Structures are given as C-alpha cells and as structure tokens.
Amino acid sequence: xxxxxxxxxxxxxxxxxxxxxxxxxxxxxxxxxxxxxxxxxxxxxxxxxxxxxxxxxxxxxxxxx
Numbered sequence: 001x002x003x004x005x006x007x008x009x010x011x012x013x014x015x016x017x018x019x020x021x022x023x024x025x026x027x028x029x030x031x032x033x034x035x036x037x038x039x040x041x042x043x044x045x046x047x048x049x050x051x052x053x054x055x056x057x058x059x060x061x062x063x064x065x
Contacts, residue, residue: 007053012061019054022047 007015026047032038 004053004057007057012058015054015058015061019051019058022051022054026051 007018010018026044029038029044029047033041033044038044
C-alpha cells in the first residue's frame with residue numbers, strides 16, 4: 001500500500017507510470033479471480049484504493065498547476 005506522503009513527493013509522470021502499473025496488476029488480479037488461481041484476495045482492495053489515491057493526486061496536480 002502506498003503512503004500518501006510518498007506519492008505527493010512524486011512528479012506527475014512518475015504517478016502516471018505507477019497508475020499504469022497498478023491498472024495492469026488489477027487486470028491480472030481480475031484474470032486470476034476469474035480462473036480461480038487467486039492467492040492474495042486482499043490485494044484486490046489495496047490496488048483499487050491505490051489507484052484511487054493516485055488518480056486523486058494527479059487531478060490535484062492538474063488543478064493546482
């Protein structure tokens with residue numbers, strides 16, 4: 001789980017890269033769930049919340065820029 005203070009110190013490009021990585025992980029987790037291969041079920045919620053955090057920070061940076 002990403003800490004908000006760590007995320008705030010990153011640039012918009014770094015946050016976008018992190019967001020892309022998390023969305024790929026979310027896709028893979030959904031695929032694992034559909035095929036019954038998921039081991040870390042708690043990770044789905046963590047990834048979803050991290051995506052929301054990063055999206056919010058990117059929006060804040062766009063509005064304040």
